[in-house]
Amino acid sequence: MSVLESFSLEGETAIVTGAAQGLGREMATALAEMGADVAIADMNSSKATKTATELDGETDVIAVDVDVTDEASVESMVETVTDRLGSVDVLVNNAGIVENSPAEETSIDSWRQVLAVNLDGVFLCAKHVGQRMLERGEGKIVNVSSMSGFDVNVPQKQASYNTTKAGVSMLTKSLAVEWADRGVQVNAIAPGYMRTELVDAVLEENPEMEATWMENTPMGRLGRPEELRELVVYLASDASSYMTGSTVVMDGGYTSR
Numbered sequence: 001m002s003v004l005e006s007f008s009l010e011g012e013t014a015i016v017t018g019a020a021q022g023l024g025r026e027m028a029t030a031l032a033e034m035g036a037d038v039a040i041a042d043m044n045s046s047k048a049t050k051t052a053t054e055l056d057g058e059t060d061v062i063a064v065d066v067d068v069t070d071e072a073s074v075e076s077m078v079e080t081v082t083d084r085l086g087s088v089d090v091l092v093n094n095a096g097i098v099e100n101s102p103a104e105e106t107s108i109d110s111w112r113q114v115l116a117v118n119l120d121g122v123f124l125c126a127k128h129v130g131q132r133m134l135e136r137g138e139g140k141i142v143n144v145s146s147m148s149g150f151d152v153n154v155p156q157k158q159a160s161y162n163t164t165k166a167g168v169s170m171l172t173k174s175l176a177v178e179w180a181d182r183g184v185q186v187n188a189i190a191p192g193y194m195r196t197e198l199v200d201a202v203l204e205e206n207p208e209m210e211a212t213w214m215e216n217t218p219m220g221r222l223g224r225p226e227e228l229r230e231l232v233v234y235l236a237s238d239a240s241s242y243m244t245g246s247t248v249v250m251d252g253g254y255t256s257r
Contacts, residue, residue, distance in 0.1 A: 006239040010035035013085040014236065015077070017068055017125060018095030020047035022196040023144065023225050025055075027092055030229035031236060032059050036090065039081040041066045043095075060085060068095045068121030071128075078128050087136060090236040091129040093122040093168075094144045098161040100202075111160045118164035119171070126175055130184060137183040142235045145169045145190040147251040155212050165190070169247045176245030185244040187235045192251025195222040218253030 009031055016028040020042040028051070032038045037060040042048040048063035055061040062084055066077040081088055096118045099110050122143050133139025147153065149165030169188055176186040193199065193213050199222070203210050214220055231248060234240050249255055 001238065003239075006241075007233055007237045008035055009090070009233070009237055012036045012089035013039070013081065013087060014090035014092065015039045015041050015064075015081055015088055015125075015129065016092040016094055017041045017066065017121070019092075020044045020051050020063075022198060023191065023194060023228060024092070024094040025051055026225040026228055027094060027232040028061070029055055030233050031090065031092075032057070032061055033229075034233050034237070035059060036236075037061070037085045039064045039077075039085060041077055041081075041095075043067055066095075068093075068125055069116040071124050074121075074124045074128050077125075078132070082132070088129050088132060088139070090140045090142070091125060092142045092144070092232060092236070093125050095121055096144065096164075098158055100156045100158050102157045103159040106160060114160040115164055118161065119167045122168055122171060126171075126186070130175070130179065133184045134179060134182050139184045140236050140240075141175070141184065141186040142232055143168050143172050143186070143188040145172070145188045145247050147190050147192045147249055147255050149190060149247075150249065151255045153213075153216070153254070155209060156206075172247060173245045180244055185240070187240065187243060187245070188247040189228065189231055189235070190247050190249040190251070191223060191228060192249075192254045193217065193222045194225050194228075196225055216254060216257065217251070218257065221252065223250065223252060 014036045018024040019028040019040040040052045052063040067073040145168040146165040148162045172188040
């Protein structure tokens with residue numbers, strides 16, 4: 001197999017959660033470009049449908065409703081994707097939320113909601129897609145962690161988010177070790193600050209944050225969402241055939257300071 005062939009996803013099926021916009025959309029785009037049929041799994045039905053329509057081309061791209069915090073919803077998503085596109089070869093657990101608030105002012109309901117989406121959601125999707133991958137003896141799972149799982153970034157206060165992302169990286173290791181001898185590889189991506197629509201909205205309300213972020217990022221800029229494309233393809237393809245349990249940090253040097 002040539003180097004180029006090892007990156008091909010021709011004939012494979014992928015699910016990307018939280019893919020209606022932002023990083024999820026970019027990663028879904030990359031998988032489709034490399035030949036995979038892709039399910040845009042999201043709570044926002046209208047945006048997911050719009051994204052699927054825009055990406056649908058040489059491969060099949062569909063929109064699927066899912067609430068990753070609800071086990072029945074996750075099971076339904078897996079059934080729908082399997083019925084429409086075939087067995088799932090790649091799962092990208094991207095859905096996530098953040099709550100910026102001082103720890104002493106954070107309500108337990110807010111804390112639990114962030115944990116439910118960012119950690120429970122990753123577990124539930126990995127569990128139900130993983131069951132089928134294990135039956136077939138192959139599959140690739142890519143979880144989206146964050147540099148916030150390794151470093152407490154400032155000036156924003158987000159203890160719940162940081163905690164969940166550290167948890168995602170440990171869950172990645174745990175699943176990787178459990179499933180390594182049964183053909184399922186589990187890795188994670190830990191992005192730094194990426195210039196998504198949601199980040200732009202935060203900076204509009206708190207423009208002073210950007211200067212602090214830039215000062216603490218050795219490369220001196222925010223990442224571009226499309227810069228994740230090659231990395232997710234690598235982790236989803238045969239190119240990463242001897243890699244499991246790793247979290248790859250892409251943060252412009254933030255955590256290396």
